[in-house]
């Protein structure tokens with residue numbers, strides 16, 4: 001046994017290849033003492049995530065197994081532990097991907113032994129990336145709270161529902177940011193009106209505090225504080241509206257990715273990221289390509305950042321990156337590959353994501369997949385019910401998926417189910433490389449096609465690999481100059497297309513990937529380096545996104 005940090009990805013802490021590329025079971029073990037003061041309460045163990053599968057043991061008893069690497073799970077361990085006493089907490093994490101996991105992967109033989117391969121372009125960091133908690137609750141307690149907000153003139157309307165163990169009276173007290181009570185209600189579900197409400201809006205992360213309480217007579221038995229941002233998200237033709245006002249998204253697809261610690265969540269790193277977002281004038285990001293730490297979602301709420309919240313369904317596309325990052329020669333949708341079992345796992349991760357993030361005002365769109373194969377009949381059958389799953393779980397937000405270049409307008413068979421169009425396009429990089437004139441014309445003509453759908457279009461990825469410090473005149477691919485020329489060409493295309501309501505450049509920062517001839521020490525499409533310093537292009541984005549002629553102002557008056 002060796003020492004391991006929690007939270008952290010294990011991969012880059014060691015110096016040997018075996019550890020970095022290890023796949024299989026990784027055993028974590030520690031001794032924990034239950035606080036003596038918790039006598040008489042229900043005690044639980046809560047993991048914010050275990051990538052990609054976690055099985056928890058208390059002493060020698062298995063208490064829970066959870067599939068899916070980026071969402072929380074919890075087990076009640078009251079009967080197995082004693083207040084004031086220690087117990088042995090063991091977590092078996094497994095990072096193997098298969099055709100029945102989200103994201104998918106496959107183990108293939110190689111001359112040097114089996115290798116885990118996958119079709120997504122980021123390193124398969126694994127371990128326990130987020131905090132692990134012991135929890136204590138009274139016997140009677142709230143288990144879930146849902147809030148949906150609406151606006152009526154200057155009144156903010158909060159429709160709420162609660163779930164609980166124990167038949168006590170539930171009530172709710174809403175306080176404003178100064179702590180003054182602005183609305184109250186009694187009952188497990190109901191509606192609260194906040195007169196003259198301060199609405200949550202982009203750049204204004206105003207949050208109320210809703211305290212949900214379970215009462216035994218006058219005694220508060222359990223209470224839960226839920227922050228509430230009062231806002232609406234709607235679509236009107238090709239416009240995306242927040243609080244009835246058209247918005248234009250600026251920002252990035254991001255990654256949870258840092259030197260040494262991999263996908264560990266660290267508050268200080270998060271603050272640096274948000275400060276960089278603010279500096280550059282980004283009002284939004286996408287949680288490409290998996291749910292991020294809940295701390296990130298809370299912080300986005302408080303900062304007034306708009307979030308496209310994505311499931312880990314990335315790489316459901318065996319035709320993409322084949323031979324470069326993934327394995328070759330598979331059919332995406334088939335009984336032996338992405339099949340009914342995968343579809344149910346995918347449905348469950350959509351439900352789990354929405355269950356976790358439904359109350360975040362920052363979340364304005366659900367993205368149920370990134371770049372799946374979407375031009376085939378198999379794709380249509382696979383995705384149709386998944387959109388229903390998302391809409392059943394949440395009626396209050398648009399649902400979409402991110403379309404890949406291989407399924408252009410006219411060929412894609414999945415966008416018909418989506419409320420809006422989200423496109424990843426690399427005109428001037430993967431196609432028309434070093435030909436920005438051709439790139440611009442081809443991109444503009446594809447967007448003309450998508451515009452006829454009458455739905456808002458968000459460009460969720462556009463980018464060019466750029467090696468920081470490489471300068472060339474005239475700009476050539478990989479140089480800082482080419483990244484600038486590339487972005488200017490893309491931006492002209494967006495500005496000329498009315499239906500485009502957002503641009504999220506790929507990527508916020510450079511990040512780790514599997515090794516290969518397409519990647520130089522990882523993916524280098526960042527506007528920032530991996531240590532969060534600006535490349536030359538960051539200054540261009542900043543000028544564009546903060547000036548009075550920003551696309552926001554130009555398109556929305």
Ligand code: BDP
Nearest residue numbers: 121370371424461506523525
């Ligand atoms: C897209 C993917 C993204 C990749 C990017 C790229 O959505 O994960 O990192 O392209 O190639 O296909 O840089």
